[in-house]
Amino acid sequence: MNWASKYFINGLIVIVPIAITTFVIINIFSFTEQLLGQYLPIHFLGLSLIVVLFLIVIVGWLSSHWLLQKVIGYGERLVGSIPVVKFIYNSVKQISTAVFESQELLKHAVLVPYPHPGVKALGFVMPELSVPLADKFTEEHVCVFVPMSLNLTSGFNIILPSRDIIPLDVTSESALQYVITAGAIMPRSNDSNN
Structure with a gap:
């Protein structure tokens, strides 16, 4: 049950x-x-x-x-x-x-090690960490929203060192399409016209 x-x-x-x-x-x-x-x-x-x-x-x-x-x-x-x-x-x-x-919400697509090291998940950089959170770290950390496939309304907010983030040069629309279609449509480069 x-x-x-x-x-x-x-x-x-x-x-x-x-x-x-x-x-x-x-x-x-x-x-x-x-x-x-x-x-x-x-x-x-x-x-x-x-x-x-x-x-x-x-x-x-x-x-x-x-x-x-x-x-x-x-x-x-x-x-x-x-x-x-x-x-x-x-x-x-x-x-x-x-x-x-926020004009930047779900704009900056990145790859992050999630759910464990060695695996990469597509996520979106969220607004800067607030002081109470940022003060808990000795190096710069970033909050990234990792959406669940087929459903952008749920996912995970993870906080990780900025050195672990791999920025992607893709359009935000194609990154969202990648998530919504569970990878059936791959992200396109920012310079791509297609």
Whole structure:
């Protein structure tokens, strides 16, 4: 029965992020459609998409002004005082910030000795180590994300000496294709046009 629970957990890991994302997107557009249907005489396919994108841009623009930054800061402090909500909100915010602000995420493909010396796995260099982690090492170490084949949503973050990393001169897209296809499509060089 051990294999069944393992596959059940693996299935949850794959399905839950997809289900949550789908649920959130469908509900946002459904809510927008309902709201627009009540207050606007005009209605056409794609109107809710245009309105949602417009609202995201407006909120982004407003959040760059000091007054709304103060309001957002107050709201975050309020949310930070609620035990369980604080954990969920902070986790989602940190992940969102890392994904949306970092242009370098999953850009630098490397080979690393993983899962043991003598074997090489393709991974991606992650942001610089924080001071509490970096201070534990006598030489420079780097964090590398080694994704699992066929599933970029799971993998392992490993910290290893930078001397053990072999940089690859490949496009990030082809490195991701290599991982997603379990090696069926080999990484292409940066100079390759194919």
